[in-house]
Each structure stands twice: as C-alpha cells, then as structure tokens.
Amino acid sequence: MNLYDASLARSPLLASAELPKSREGDPVFAEPWQAAVFAMTVRLHEQGVFSWSEWTEALSTELYKPGRRPDGSDYYECWVAALSRLLTELSIVSSSELEALVKSWKRAAEATPHGKPIVLDSDPLR
Amino acid sequence: MSEHRHGPGEEHGHHHDNHLTDMEARVKALETVLTEKGLIDPAAIDAIVDTYETKVGPRNGARVVAKAWSDPDFADWLRRDATAAIASLGFTGRQGEHMRAVFNTSETHNLIVCTLCSCYPWAVLGLPPVWYKAPPYRSRAVIDPRGVLAEFGLNLPAEKKIRVWDSTAELRYLVVPERPAATDDLGEDALAKLVTRDSMIGTGLALSPEAFR
Structure with missing residues (x-):
C-alpha cells in the first residue's frame, strides 16, 4: 500500500465510461502508456485542472466517433485523444506544440542506442 | 489478437534498437508538457502506475x-x-x-x-x-x-x-x-x-x- 492508493481508490475517474476493469474493480491496462495516461488524468482532475463533467464530455466525444475498433481495444487511444483535446481547449498546450513534442520523442527514441534511457534531449533536432 | 495500430507509412522497430509507437510518444509528450507546467510530478505518476504492476499480466x-x-x-x-x-x-x-x-x-x-x-x-x-x-x-x-x-x-x-x-x-x-x-x-x-x-x-x-x- 502506498501513498497514492487512497487517492486512486476514490477517484471519480474510475467511473469513466467503458473503463476496462478487473474482477476486483481495478483498472486494467494492456501496455504501460495506458497506465501512465490514466494516472496523469487522475492527478490533473484531483488538482482541479478540469471537472468531472468536462472530462466525461471530452471522453464520450472520442468514444462515440465513428471508425472505432469493434473489440474496444482502442479505448485508451480515445482516452489520449480526449485528454489532449481537453488540454488544448483549456489553453494548457497548443496542438502544434503537442504534435512537435510527439515527433521530438520519436526522434529521441530512434537516436538512443539500446541500453540507454530515452530522454527528450536526445532528439537531434532539439 | 487485434492488428497493430501503425499507419502504413510507419516503420516498426526492426531497424532501430529503440522505437516509440505513436501512442507511447504521445503520452510522453503529454507528460513532458504537464511536467514543465508543474501540473504533474513524474514520480507521483510512476507511483500510481506501480500500484497496478501485479494486476494485469x-x-x-x-x-x-x-x-x-x-x-x-x-x-x-x-x-x-x-x-x-x-x-x-x-x-x-x-x-x-x-x-x-x-x-x-x-x-x-x-x-x-x-x-x-x-x-x-x-x-x-x-x-x-x-x-x-x-x-x-x-x-x-x-x-x-x-x-x-x-x-x-x-x-x-x-x-x-x-x-x-x-x-x-x-x-x-x-x-x-x-x-x-x-x-x-x-x-x-x-x-x-x-x-x-x-x-x-x-x-x-x-x-x-x-x-x-
């Protein structure tokens, strides 16, 4: 048990539509980035960066877009899109700034030899 | 299992030791922005993530x-x-x-x-x-x-x-x-x-x- 379990246990975000959960009611993630984006969203909501209704609206907009995979395996891709949209709407980050950072992280990864931590400063264009 | 989600133009990690998928890079980008703005602390995020380690695989x-x-x-x-x-x-x-x-x-x-x-x-x-x-x-x-x-x-x-x-x-x-x-x-x-x-x-x-x- 650590410090963050308690805040997580009562996060209203656990009630997000379609959230994949285990039998014990814990969120279930297929890949680490999914857990990371979930955790970031919980923290931001906790700090009042956005409200529950702002979050559910942003998420459901993404979840009900046409072209979703029928097996729901793109759930966390919708989650990432919803969080990105919300942060741009709140003027916390512009979409061009975000897209530039995405490219920068990819270049940084490609420029990093196996065995070394990937850090943003490794982007050769940065 | 579902098909992987890369677009047709994307390479898939066979020519490089390190490669971030689009989603991995996107989440890293969000983490960078939010950390720079002081809205999240990466250690706190890691700690939350760590609580799930035994739940899935x-x-x-x-x-x-x-x-x-x-x-x-x-x-x-x-x-x-x-x-x-x-x-x-x-x-x-x-x-x-x-x-x-x-x-x-x-x-x-x-x-x-x-x-x-x-x-x-x-x-x-x-x-x-x-x-x-x-x-x-x-x-x-x-x-x-x-x-x-x-x-x-x-x-x-x-x-x-x-x-x-x-x-x-x-x-x-x-x-x-x-x-x-x-x-x-x-x-x-x-x-x-x-x-x-x-x-x-x-x-x-x-x-x-x-x-x-």
Whole structure:
C-alpha cells in the first residue's frame, strides 16, 4: 500500500465510461502508456485542472466517433485523444506544440542506442 | 489478437534498437508538457502506475510457468519455441515480439534486464515495476548480478551460475523458475499461485507452498 492508493481508490475517474476493469474493480491496462495516461488524468482532475463533467464530455466525444475498433481495444487511444483535446481547449498546450513534442520523442527514441534511457534531449533536432 | 495500430507509412522497430509507437510518444509528450507546467510530478505518476504492476499480466506468465511444470510436452515446446507455446494459451504481445523462455536449473539462475524503452514482455508479465525501468538496475544487473540479487533478498550459493539476458525490441525473455519442493500434489491453478512476477524476471524464486499455510 502506498501513498497514492487512497487517492486512486476514490477517484471519480474510475467511473469513466467503458473503463476496462478487473474482477476486483481495478483498472486494467494492456501496455504501460495506458497506465501512465490514466494516472496523469487522475492527478490533473484531483488538482482541479478540469471537472468531472468536462472530462466525461471530452471522453464520450472520442468514444462515440465513428471508425472505432469493434473489440474496444482502442479505448485508451480515445482516452489520449480526449485528454489532449481537453488540454488544448483549456489553453494548457497548443496542438502544434503537442504534435512537435510527439515527433521530438520519436526522434529521441530512434537516436538512443539500446541500453540507454530515452530522454527528450536526445532528439537531434532539439 | 487485434492488428497493430501503425499507419502504413510507419516503420516498426526492426531497424532501430529503440522505437516509440505513436501512442507511447504521445503520452510522453503529454507528460513532458504537464511536467514543465508543474501540473504533474513524474514520480507521483510512476507511483500510481506501480500500484497496478501485479494486476494485469503476471497471472498470464504464472499460468505459462505452471503449465510448463506440470506438462513436460508443453515445457519442451516452450523451450523450443516460446512464442508459439505462449500464444497457444492466448497470450500474445500486441507488437508481435518474439519470446524466449529461459529455464532455471540447479546449476544456473537466469535474470532478465532491459532498458528504459519498451523491452518488456507485457503480455505475460504485465507492467514493468519502477525499479526495472531505472538505469541503476540495468547497468548493475549486468556488472554485478549477484550483488543486485542480494539486494532483492535473494542470496544464491556461490557455485550457482547466473546468466543475464538483455531483452531487445524483437526478443523478450521469460524466466521459468525452478518448481518448489513438496508441490507434487498440486494442480496447475495451485502452482500458478506460487509463481511471482519477480520469479519470472529472475529477481526472486517461486514461493514455497508453506507461504500459504
């Protein structure tokens, strides 16, 4: 048990539509980035960066877009899109700034030899 | 398993040691912005993520190990072609990575390491623990595996050899720990409970059934 379990246990975000959960009611993630984006969203909501209704609206907009995979395996891709949209709407980050950072992280990864931590400063264009 | 989600123009990690998928890069980008703005603390995020580490995949890996302990034919298959043997139980990596199973014996103990990137068999082991992603673990596990294992409370006899396996983006390892003593009467489900995540990384051993009494 650590410090963050308690805040997580009562996060209203656990009630997000379609959230994949285990039998014990814990969120279930297929890949680490999914857990990371979930955790970031919980923290931001906790700090009042956005409200529950702002979050559910942003998420459901993404979840009900046409072209979703029928097996729901793109759930966390919708989650990432919803969080990105919300942060741009709140003027916390512009979409061009975000897209530039995405490219920068990819270049940084490609420029990093196996065995070394990937850090943003490794982007050769940065 | 579902198809992977890269667009047709995207390379897929076979020419580079390190490669972030679009979603991995996007989440990293969000983390960077939010950290710079002081809205999140990466350590706090890691701590939240760490609370899930045992919830997803380790049960899958434990079933693979329990089956290998109980079924010699499956163990052979796992030794020859771990990717196919593991897939036969329904566990496949979303990125189609190859798996290799390394078996602990009375002479040899196996330990797997990786990098900060993505070289971890999530499909069987779930989310990597925070220490596994930390640079000190990787560098020290290669230089002084015995010392690292001692820090995990695992003191192996000096005559036991330790082999360290460095995962890559294309090939990921699963340690098959030795079957604990006094488990002859246990079925696969009971055996799976003895298989911890750490025992499949090599930083621990399978539990003894007494742990449950």
